[in-house]
Amino acid sequence: MNKLSILIAAAVLAAFGVIGTALVAFTHDRTWQRIQDNERDAMLKLLHDIVPADSIDNDLLHDSIQVSSPDLLGAPNTTVYRGRLNGKPVAAVFNTVAPNGYSGPIKLLVSVLRDGSLGGVRVVAHKETPGLGDKIELDKSDWVLDFTGKSLGNPDERHWGVRKDGGDFDQFSGATITPRIVVKAVKNTLLYYRQAGNALFAQPAAAQKEQS
Numbered sequence: 001m002n003k004l005s006i007l008i009a010a011a012v013l014a015a016f017g018v019i020g021t022a023l024v025a026f027t028h029d030r031t032w033q034r035i036q037d038n039e040r041d042a043m044l045k046l047l048h049d050i051v052p053a054d055s056i057d058n059d060l061l062h063d064s065i066q067v068s069s070p071d072l073l074g075a076p077n078t079t080v081y082r083g084r085l086n087g088k089p090v091a092a093v094f095n096t097v098a099p100n101g102y103s104g105p106i107k108l109l110v111s112v113l114r115d116g117s118l119g120g121v122r123v124v125a126h127k128e129t130p131g132l133g134d135k136i137e138l139d140k141s142d143w144v145l146d147f148t149g150k151s152l153g154n155p156d157e158r159h160w161g162v163r164k165d166g167g168d169f170d171q172f173s174g175a176t177i178t179p180r181i182v183v184k185a186v187k188n189t190l191l192y193y194r195q196a197g198n199a200l201f202a203q204p205a206a207a208q209k210e211q212s
Contacts, residue, residue: 040061043061044060044061046109046122046124047060047061047081047093047109047111049120049122050091050093050109050111050119050120050121050122050148051083051090051091051093051111051119051120055083055085055090055091056083056084056085056090056091057084057085057086058082058083058084058085060081060082060083060093061081062205063081063082063083063084063205064079064080064081064082064205064206065079065080065082065200065203065204065205065206066078066079066080066206067080067192067196067200069192071188072188072189072191072192073094073096073097073188073189073192074096074097074098074099074105074185074188075095075097075099078094078095078096078097079094079095079206080092080093080094080095080200081093082200082201082205084201089114089198089200089201090113090114091111091112091113091114091119092111092112092193092200092201093109093110093111093112093119094108094109094110094111094112094189094192094193095107095108095109095124096108096109096110096185096186096188096189097185098181098182098184098185100181101126101127101128101133101177101178101181101182102128102129102133102175102177102178102181103126103127103128103129103133104126104127105126106123106125106126106128106136106178106181106182106185107123107124107125107126108121108122108123108124108182108185108186109121109122109124110185110186110189112189112190112193115151116151116152116190116193116194117149117150117151117154118147118148118149118150118151118186118190119148120145120147120148121144121147121148121182121186122138122144123136123137123138123144123182128175128178129175129178132172132174132175132178133172133175133177133178135172135175135178135179136178136179136182143170143172143179144182146169146170147186151190152187152190152191152194155167155168157187160183160184160187161180161183161184162176162179162180162183164176164180165180167183169183
């Protein structure tokens, strides 16, 4: 192969490299935005499941703060989404973590209404055993719906546990650890809300990343 042929081959390879890099970058940009939009839509759906859209008039995703209470909320920092109607508090939704699930952390959304009762609980992510611990998911069973309307007075604090431990909440056949941990995490969220109260709604919203 002469020198000219080598130069031509190198130029062709370089062109393919540039085109390939450009295509990868273009695809990444388009895919990243789609992923961001899908994640936002999924989060909004979960939030509106436990804070009905017609009960608030603000954007939950853009009215949020960061709080720190690892002992009660399960993570070094916890996002709290705040629902308001005409500027008045309606609900606080916590990204609570149950850190010691059977197979790892269980991430939750816990909605606490102004009066301290639960607007609802949803499981965001977990690695619990399929067919056993995964019954905490709403599409696997309706167990998680039993939290709606509950508070620290209903049942009283002594009965915030699974029935096997003398509490009021069902456990799963062959899987007690998972529901036990979730019940504890939800109770701890209510305890945090009782301590923080209206102060949660007085803090300025955290800076949000711009989303289209």
